[in-house]
Amino acid sequence: AARAEGARKTYGKGENTVHALDGVTVDFKVGEFAAIMGPSGSGKSTLMHCLAGLDSLTEGRVIIDGTDLTGLSDKSLTTLRRDEIGFIFQAYNLVPTLTAEENIRLPLLLANRKGDEAWINRVIDAVGLRDRLHHKPSELSGGQQQRVAVARALASQPKIIFADEPTGNLDSRSGSEVLRFMRKVVDELDQTIVMVTHDPVAAAIADRIVFLADGKIVDEMRSPTA
Amino acid sequence: AARAEGARKTYGKGENTVHALDGVTVDFKVGEFAAIMGPSGSGKSTLMHCLAGLDSLTEGRVIIDGTDLTGLSDKSLTTLRRDEIGFIFQAYNLVPTLTAEENIRLPLLLANRKGDEAWINRVIDAVGLRDRLHHKPSELSGGQQQRVAVARALASQPKIIFADEPTGNLDSRSGSEVLRFMRKVVDELDQTIVMVTHDPVAAAIADRIVFLADGKIVDEMRSPTA
Numbered sequence: 276a277a278r279a280e281g282a283r284k285t286y287g288k289g290e291n292t293v294h295a296l297d298g299v300t301v302d303f304k305v306g307e308f309a310a311i312m313g314p315s316g317s318g319k320s321t322l323m324h325c326l327a328g329l330d331s332l333t334e335g336r337v338i339i340d341g342t343d344l345t346g347l348s349d350k351s352l353t354t355l356r357r358d359e360i361g362f363i364f365q366a367y368n369l370v371p372t373l374t375a376e377e378n379i380r381l382p383l384l385l386a387n388r389k390g391d392e393a394w395i396n397r398v399i400d401a402v403g404l405r406d407r408l409h410h411k412p413s414e415l416s417g418g419q420q421q422r423v424a425v426a427r428a429l430a431s432q433p434k435i436i437f438a439d440e441p442t443g444n445l446d447s448r449s450g451s452e453v454l455r456f457m458r459k460v461v462d463e464l465d466q467t468i469v470m471v472t473h474d475p476v477a478a479a480i481a482d483r484i485v486f487l488a489d490g491k492i493v494d495e496m497r498s499p500t501a
Numbered sequence: 502a503a504r505a506e507g508a509r510k511t512y513g514k515g516e517n518t519v520h521a522l523d524g525v526t527v528d529f530k531v532g533e534f535a536a537i538m539g540p541s542g543s544g545k546s547t548l549m550h551c552l553a554g555l556d557s558l559t560e561g562r563v564i565i566d567g568t569d570l571t572g573l574s575d576k577s578l579t580t581l582r583r584d585e586i587g588f589i590f591q592a593y594n595l596v597p598t599l600t601a602e603e604n605i606r607l608p609l610l611l612a613n614r615k616g617d618e619a620w621i622n623r624v625i626d627a628v629g630l631r632d633r634l635h636h637k638p639s640e641l642s643g644g645q646q647q648r649v650a651v652a653r654a655l656a657s658q659p660k661i662i663f664a665d666e667p668t669g670n671l672d673s674r675s676g677s678e679v680l681r682f683m684r685k686v687v688d689e690l691d692q693t694i695v696m697v698t699h700d701p702v703a704a705a706i707a708d709r710i711v712f713l714a715d716g717k718i719v720d721e722m723r724s725p726t727a
């Protein structure tokens with residue numbers, strides 16, 4: 276579903292060069308639920324943004340659903356992202372002037388697709404936002420904003436979802452509800468989820484865990500509960 | 502150090518009324534390290550903002566270091582906050598145009614105070630940001646931004662620090678380093694820390710844990726490790 280080959284991403288030059296990604300080759304298969312763990316600053320968000328076509332590599336390539344992102348025009352890249360990829364940002368990136376519900380429905384609107392009403396309602400109830408739909412982000416708690424970001428990525432049923440620390444601001448109960456729903460989405464709808472997390476409990480729900488440090492993959496394991 | 506009496510905070514009216522705080526009376530003593538836990542949306546951030554004078558109550562009062570915030574002019578409130586209170590925001594609220602170091606030093610600059618250079622350097626190393634000081638927030642990882650927010654609140658040695666989920670985006674090692682440093686700050690410098698957290702491991706480092714649900718305090722316990 277998503278693959279990186281020899282991915283490198285550098286910032287700055289000379290003495291100040293930061294090797295955010297320092298040669299990453301990894302393959303996420305269709306229908307897989309993978310977790311990425313690693314220290315703060317190890318390159319997790321950078322890897323996710325490059326895999327989702329939100330950022331370009333300095334070297335190497337990314338292949339999404341068989342398409343090499345390297346050659347694509349801005350227009351084709353945008354279309355690919357809009358139709359096939361969902362992204363839950365570490366900082367949520369909600370539209371401040373739209374309500375929770377409008378934020379959740381935005382990807383479908385932008386893709387000019389109808390969306391499955393029953394599914395959208397299932398997502399809203401799974402993340403527990405039923406009575407917060409008409410509030411704007413500034414009128415929501417941190418965890419409620421995070422759940423809007425989660426719902427927005429799930430509602431349009433994209434083929435692959437990149438989730439950057441989707442439960443970081445949730446109490447253990449809301450967090451496990453989100454994780455269990457994501458597990459369902461992979462098992463029942465054959466979607467692919469790649470989730471960055473610092474929480475071993477969250478990682479345990481995935482099929483495999485990839486460990487990053489200093490921009491490289493340093494370890495990998497089948498999930499102990501898979 | 503900080504006390505709320507019969508605190509109520511309501512949003513909206515009629516059917517849409519949200520009782521974010523529904524009658525909270527709590528007392529945080531000088532030199533105490535207290536944790537606040539509770540479900541997403543239960544009022545934790547609202548309580549913290551009202552205790553820190555960043556938001557007003559609908560009913561009840563807040564007393565900081567002996568001063569009732571209710572009567573204060575904007576100017577006096579700003580001066581009190583600047584001189585006595587440090588706040589680590591759930592969404593960090595860093596200044597995007599300033600570097601990490603400038604963000605960390607900003608409260609001292611605004612308070613027109615010199616600050617203790619040795620202390621500031623100790624804080625920077627405790628949160629592990631030594632080689633990230635000249636980067637702007639957009640050039641930092643999520644966890645690095647969170648650590649800038651932590652360092653900013655600690656650097657000016659305020660009497661009381663309100664920390665809203667200070668380790669939510671940190672891996673367990675960076676997170677425990679931040680927590681251990683906060684514990685030191687309370688033990689060695691007699692500062693007061695009130696920390697919201699969803700992580701029981703983080704809460705265990707505090708002296709006492711207060712539990713919030715639906716805008717009310719529902720339980721309280723001496724920390725199991727205190």
Ligand SMILES: Nc1ncnc2c1ncn2[C@@H]1O[C@H](COP(=O)(O)OP(=O)(O)OP(=O)(O)O)[C@@H](O)[C@H]1O
Nearest residue numbers: 414416417418419512521541542543544545546547
């Ligand atoms: N401006 C507003 N208008 C309406 N409701 C609001 C507004 N601001 C906050 N709320 C509501 O007040 C309640 C308490 O919010 P608060 O941010 O204190 O929760 P919290 O305990 O910090 O949650 P989290 O763990 O998710 O950060 C939430 O249900 C939220 O939706």
Ligand SMILES: Nc1ncnc2c1ncn2[C@@H]1O[C@H](COP(=O)(O)OP(=O)(O)OP(=O)(O)O)[C@@H](O)[C@H]1O
Nearest residue numbers: 286295315316317318319320321640642643644645
């Ligand atoms: N524009 C930039 N200029 C310089 N360095 C950058 C820039 N953007 C990111 N970095 C650096 O790249 C490294 C990797 O960042 P990334 O956001 O991928 O880390 P992460 O693993 O997601 O961390 P966290 O767990 O804290 O979110 C970090 O050290 C960060 O400071």
Ligand SMILES: [Mg+2]
Nearest residue numbers: 320365642643
């Ligand atoms: Mg990150």
Ligand SMILES: [Mg+2]
Nearest residue numbers: 416417546591
């Ligand atoms: Mg909060």
